[in-house]
Amino acid sequence: MKLSQRITHLTEGGSDGWDVFYRARRMIDEGHAVTELTIGEHDIRTDASILEAMDLSARQGHTGYAMMPGTDLLRDTVAARLQTRTGVPTTRNNVLITPGGQSALFAAHVAVCDPGDVGLFIDPYYATYPGTIRGAGATARPIQTSADDAFQPRAQRIDAAADGAVSLLINTPNNPTGVVYSRTTLEGVAQVCQACDLWLISDEVYDTQVWDGTHISPRTLPGMTERTLIVGSMSKSHAMTGSRCGWVVGPEEVIAHLINLATHTTYGVPGFIQDAASFALNAGNLLEEEIAAPFRRRRALAMEVLSTQNTVGLVPAQGAMYLMLDIRATGLDGEGFANALLDTHSIAAMPGESFGTAARGHIRVAMTIDDDRFAAALTTICTYAAVLADRRAAE
Numbered sequence: 001m002k003l004s005q006r007i008t009h010l011t012e013g014g015s016d017g018w019d020v021f022y023r024a025r026r027m028i029d030e031g032h033a034v035t036e037l038t039i040g041e042h043d044i045r046t047d048a049s050i051l052e053a054m055d056l057s058a059r060q061g062h063t064g065y066a067m068m069p070g071t072d073l074l075r076d077t078v079a080a081r082l083q084t085r086t087g088v089p090t091t092r093n094n095v096l097i098t099p100g101g102q103s104a105l106f107a108a109h110v111a112v113c114d115p116g117d118v119g120l121f122i123d124p125y126y127a128t129y130p131g132t133i134r135g136a137g138a139t140a141r142p143i144q145t146s147a148d149d150a151f152q153p154r155a156q157r158i159d160a161a162a163d164g165a166v167s168l169l170i171n172t173p174n175n176p177t178g179v180v181y182s183r184t185t186l187e188g189v190a191q192v193c194q195a196c197d198l199w200l201i202s203d204e205v206y207d208t209q210v211w212d213g214t215h216i217s218p219r220t221l222p223g224m225t226e227r228t229l230i231v232g233s234m235s236k237s238h239a240m241t242g243s244r245c246g247w248v249v250g251p252e253e254v255i256a257h258l259i260n261l262a263t264h265t266t267y268g269v270p271g272f273i274q275d276a277a278s279f280a281l282n283a284g285n286l287l288e289e290e291i292a293a294p295f296r297r298r299r300a301l302a303m304e305v306l307s308t309q310n311t312v313g314l315v316p317a318q319g320a321m322y323l324m325l326d327i328r329a330t331g332l333d334g335e336g337f338a339n340a341l342l343d344t345h346s347i348a349a350m351p352g353e354s355f356g357t358a359a360r361g362h363i364r365v366a367m368t369i370d371d372d373r374f375a376a377a378l379t380t381i382c383t384y385a386a387v388l389a390d391r392r393a394a395e
């Protein structure tokens, strides 16, 4: 039987640099001790207070169908949070609650892309981006960034790729690079979106994980509120990856259509999950800071380890739970280095090539294991890279 092109062409097939990830998985399944630096998920679980709120809500009966756009309470809470943090007037009518940020990314693209349109995204990119754009029926077109420019997207390149495009997807703080986009970058992005009449889909799921600089939401920039769709999530800010709770924030008209989409796709998010999310968001900044603290600490540890050597370069580690390490001095690409690292030292890191072509010659390290093992693994990576670089110099 024939299947739709949309589903069979969702991903482009091939390993895309994920071989090392699956190899590490197999090694772990076979009982090998592997230091896992590939996973973008906290090494703590959802806070007990949030689970208690979830439990209470479920026991009070919030286990039936929930309201399609999200509960009034959670929509109001998300709106108030955004308004407080950005100054942009926001009400519940600007908010759709979704089953996680991934679902919000998909909904946002469905809202603005028609079949045949082009959806732009920035390379390096979070793994699901091209498939999400294709899933919405559009053609996914990457915009290159450069390691030497700290992977900041430049307006000129976006402008040059904008033919036929209706949307641009950006992500700050960024997965996989750990870079936070500067005001200058975002002003350039805003300018090109207005000049080329693009929707801006702004993935801000790491907005509570900023170690250096400030997170600026592009929705706050002049002329951008009406053309920006923000994607947010409880996954990273509150260690609630498994709860599947996120949102799209945007103009009322778009949200009204997206409520209709939710009615015909997800049929909403469980009420007890939404109540737990409302509780968590109203618990204040302290809880968010506590959840982000291990990454802040490990990022500082990494700066210490990396400062003692000069083989491995660090892309400015300003936010999110990842470090992007430049291993070009070894003469290997990211895939070659990551495979060799796994074989020789049983350390699993993601090759830069898993995230497109711009991060070739890099590896992404997730800061998601305990401090001591994390620092030890980084030291090993640096020592090993130095050995390879020396060997290369001697050839």
Ligand SMILES: Cc1ncc(COP(=O)(O)O)c(C=O)c1O
Binding pocket: 040, 099, 100, 101, 102, 103, 126, 171, 174, 175, 203, 205, 232, 233, 234, 235, 236, 241, 245, 246
């Ligand atoms: C950049 C980025 N956006 C979106 C997501 C999706 O998050 P979730 O669907 O868990 O909210 C992730 C998850 O790792 C991510 O890294």
